[in-house]
Amino acid sequence: MMGLVQRIAAGLITTALATGAMAQFDGPAPLAWRWFQGTLSVPSGSAVVDGDTIYTAVGGRVYALERETGNQLWRFPAGAPLDAQFRTGAIIADGRIFAAADNKIIYAIDAKSGKLDWQHRSEQPISGTPVHAGNAIAFPLATNGIGVLRPQTGREIFDGPLKTTAKVNAQMAAWQNTVIFATNDSRIASVDLTTGKERWTQRMSRLSSSGGPVVHGDTVYINSGGYLIAIRANIGRARWQKNLGASLVYSPAVSEQGVVAVSRMGRVFVYDLNGRAVFGGGLQLEGNPVASPSFADGMAIIPSTGGSLYGIQPQTGEVHWKYIMRPLVKFEEDDETAGRGGAAGGGPGGLGGFGGGGQNAGRQGRNEDSKPKTVSAAGPAILAGTSLLVLGRDGSLFVFDKTSGVDLTPPKTEMLWPNPGDQVSPNPPTELIFRLEDYSSGINPDSIKVTVNGQAMAHTFSITNLIRVKISTGGKNRQLPIGRVTINVTASDWMGNKGSHDYILSVDPTISSPLGSPKSSSRDERGGPGGIGGGGRGGLGG
Numbered sequence: 074m075m076g077l078v079q080r081i082a083a084g085l086i087t088t089a090l091a092t093g094a095m096a097q098f099d100g101p102a103p104l105a106w107r108w109f110q111g112t113l114s115v116p117s118g119s120a121v122v123d124g125d126t127i128y129t130a131v132g133g134r135v136y137a138l139e140r141e142t143g144n145q146l147w148r149f150p151a152g153a154p155l156d157a158q159f160r161t162g163a164i165i166a167d168g169r170i171f172a173a174a175d176n177k178i179i180y181a182i183d184a185k186s187g188k189l190d191w192q193h194r195s196e197q198p199i200s201g202t203p204v205h206a207g208n209a210i211a212f213p214l215a216t217n218g219i220g221v222l223r224p225q226t227g228r229e230i231f232d233g234p235l236k237t238t239a240k241v242n243a244q245m246a247a248w249q250n251t252v253i254f255a256t257n258d259s260r261i262a263s264v265d266l267t268t269g270k271e272r273w274t275q276r277m278s279r280l281s282s283s284g285g286p287v288v289h290g291d292t293v294y295i296n297s298g299g300y301l302i303a304i305r306a307n308i309g310r311a312r313w314q315k316n317l318g319a320s321l322v323y324s325p326a327v328s329e330q331g332v333v334a335v336s337r338m339g340r341v342f343v344y345d346l347n348g349r350a351v352f353g354g355g356l357q358l359e360g361n362p363v364a365s366p367s368f369a370d371g372m373a374i375i376p377s378t379g380g381s382l383y384g385i386q387p388q389t390g391e392v393h394w395k396y397i398m399r400p401l402v403k404f405e406e407d408d409e410t411a412g413r414g415g416a417a418g419g420g421p422g423g424l425g426g427f428g429g430g431g432q433n434a435g436r437q438g439r440n441e442d443s444k445p446k447t448v449s450a451a452g453p454a455i456l457a458g459t460s461l462l463v464l465g466r467d468g469s470l471f472v473f474d475k476t477s478g479v480d481l482t483p484p485k486t487e488m489l490w491p492n493p494g495d496q497v498s499p500n501p502p503t504e505l506i507f508r509l510e511d512y513s514s515g516i517n518p519d520s521i522k523v524t525v526n527g528q529a530m531a532h533t534f535s536i537t538n539l540i541r542v543k544i545s546t547g548g549k550n551r552q553l554p555i556g557r558v559t560i561n562v563t564a565s566d567w568m569g570n571k572g573s574h575d576y577i578l579s580v581d582p583t584i585s586s587p588l589g590s591p592k593s594s595s596r597d598e599r600g601g602p603g604g605i606g607g608g609g610r611g612g613l614g615g
Contacts, residue, residue: 098456099371101384101394101567103514104471105460105478106143109401110136112468114175115451117243118162118202120464121170122457123184130159130172131468135182137170138470140457141477147187149180161243162452166205167224173199173212179220181210181227191227195220197234201243207250209266213241219252221266231269237262244285244324246293248306253293255280261295263309273309277302281322284365289327292346296321301334303348313348319355326453328368330387335362335375343373343387352390358383359536367453369461374454379536380447382454382463394567396515397538398448401469446537473514480513483572484564489539490591493576498584499553503544505530506591510538511566520565525558553580 112132120129126146127138133154137146157176164171169190170182177198181190199220201213209230210222218234219241239256246253251272253263262274279298286295286304292312293304299319303312319336326333331351332344339358343351360378367374372393375383384394448465455462461473490506491497505523509516516538523530523542531549532542540562544550558578565571 098369098459098461098475099393100475101396101514101517102461102473102475103478103480103568104512105474106472107401107469108138108143108472109467109469110134112158114158114160115466116162116464116468117160118452118464119455120462120470121163121165122455122462123165125458126184127457127462127470127472128163128165128170128184129464129470130161130163130170131464133158133174135159135163135170135172135180135187137184137187140460140472143470143472149182149187149189151187161199161202164203164205166210169224171203171205171210171224173201173203175199179203179210179212179222179227181224193220193222193227193229195234201241201245204245204247204252206247206252206266209250209252211245211247211252211266213243213245213254216240219245219254219264221269230266235264235269242280242282242285246286246288248288248291248293251306253286253288253306255285255295257282259297261286261293261304261309263306272307275304275309275311283322284324287324287327289346294325294327294332296323296325296334301325301332301342301344303332303346315344315348315350317342317355323362323365326366326368326373330368330371330373333366333368333373333375333385333387335366337361339377341366341373341375341385341390343385343390351388356385356390356392363449364451365453367455369454369456374461374463376450376452376454376463378449380449381536382450394515395518396473396567397536398450398463398465398471399512400445400448400467478513480566480568480570482511482513482566483570484509484511484516484566486562486564486572486574488560488562488576491578491588494578496579496581496584497553497588498586499555499580499582500585500587501544501546501548501552502590503553503588504590505542505544505560507540507562508538509534509540509562509564514567517565517567520563520571522561522563524561526554527561553578555580555582 110131116131120127125140127140129136135149157174159172159174168184170184173179177195178192180192183190198215199212200215203210203212210224212220217237220234221230239258242255250267251263251265255261259277259280260274263272265272277297284296286293291306293306295302299317300314302314305312319340321334322337334342339361340355342355358377364376373385373387380398382396386393448467451464451466459474459476463471487508489508518534523532530542532540534540544552558580560576563573
């Protein structure tokens with residue numbers, strides 16, 4: 074099955090645009106294109122880039138794609154896919170792509186032609202991504218060892234794998250001709266791949282299996298429990314360490330701009346390379362991290378739960394961009410098959426009638442519980458020229474670019490509760506719910522405004538792109554005025570496209586029962602049979 078490429082511009086699939094001059098990635102960018110390849114397993118890691126070519130290992134193949142267009146240059150194997158899955162990503166070194174499959178084989182593929190140079194079968198399963206150090210390719214094994222091969226031939230450098238005292242974590246790092254790795258007994262060690270001997274080892278208080286060491290210059294950075302630690306790569310002694318007071322996960326991100334660490338509960342910390350806090354207290358994300366942060370020139374990109382990508386300004390801790398990654402095929406909201414719900418007391422339904430449904434109107438049941446609403450990142454975001462690349466766990470590759478991507482379409486708004494045109498009670502409690510969608514550059518939450526007859530209403534905006542306006546006795550929002558009410562929802566995307574939508578409700582004082590809130594499914598805000606309000610199918614109208 075060939076990969077699917079969507080070019081995104083103005084909300085439509087279009088032809089590719091020429092890439093302009095190189096520019097720093099320091100703010101929001103539209104989705105330029107998205108490549109998809111179905112897979113039986115969830116990939117991990119990131120794509121790799123060499124010049125204008127992107128390489129990614131997904132499912133039973135490795136692919137080479139044009140960075141500007143997403144067009145496929147080659148795939149390996151060219152015919153039927155392997156009877157195995159690439160689960161741990163790939164690297165590029167020495168003109169070859171190295172990728173390990175779950176059949177215990179590591180493949181070396183010519184980066185230009187896509188032809189197989191060699192393959193090596195390991196005695197044990199390969200548990201992580203290969204690394205290139207000196208003149209060696211090293212990879213962690215499932216049981217206490219590291220495989221070491223010559224990149225030109227695939228032959229083992231030593232007489233079998235290097236033995237370790239404990240299982241090596243999946244993410245390793247390279248410094249000069251050494252490989253640096255963490256183990257599941259909370260040690261970090263450095264091994265010389267020319268001699269096969271250990272250079273140094275250090276015991277840590279606690280190391281997470283989700284992360285590993287990161288090398289920048291001559292320093293190794295790693296998270297250990299609540300500590301962010303900088304270690305001298307040559308001798309293994311601590312350069313500095315900081316207790317951040319939170320349980321850290323994944324690996325830190327490091328660049329000349331500093332070091333970014335994330336906690337299990339979504340707090341973000343930024344330090345400079347000398348261990349001084351850039352901003353105190355930590356930034357709190359809405360969700361929890363799902364992969365390591367990374368730097369993209371002027372921004373730190375943090376993948377989070379709910380398909381969120383946060384773009385953080387590392388010097389101030391401000392969120393400059395937030396994007397929600399969605400499934401490639403969206404479930405269509407078709408009102409003709411959804412139907413309007415009838416009133417609680419038998420009021421008119423509305424496919425053809427003049428009046429709206431009753432105050433407990435809902436949408437006819439289609440259970441969407443099994444349909445994913447978001448796509449989480451499989452690994453850290455990476456920068457390729459002006460393009461930001463994020464591999465999704467569904468096997469798709471999101472490519473954001475300011476120069477080749479175009480976004481001319483404002484966010485789309487939909488009123489979920491109650492139905493537009495419904496008759497409702499003025500008595501609180503009352504809740505109004507709207508869904509915002511923008512698939513190109515994402516929604517700027519600071520731009521969202523909700524008014525009722527011109528009066529601004531306090532609202533919340535959730536990670537699932539739902540706007541909620543709650544009206545209660547003694548709350549910030551006043552109860553709905555009697556009569557015809559116009560509700561306006563205004564929002565802009567990160568590229569400045571502004572959308573404004575009006576919805577009408579009829580507020581009837583003879584309806585005593587409050588509108589209240591919908592009965593939500595545990596997995597879907599719209600609910601199962603009966604829709605967001607749980608109402609039945611409405612009549613055909615007056």
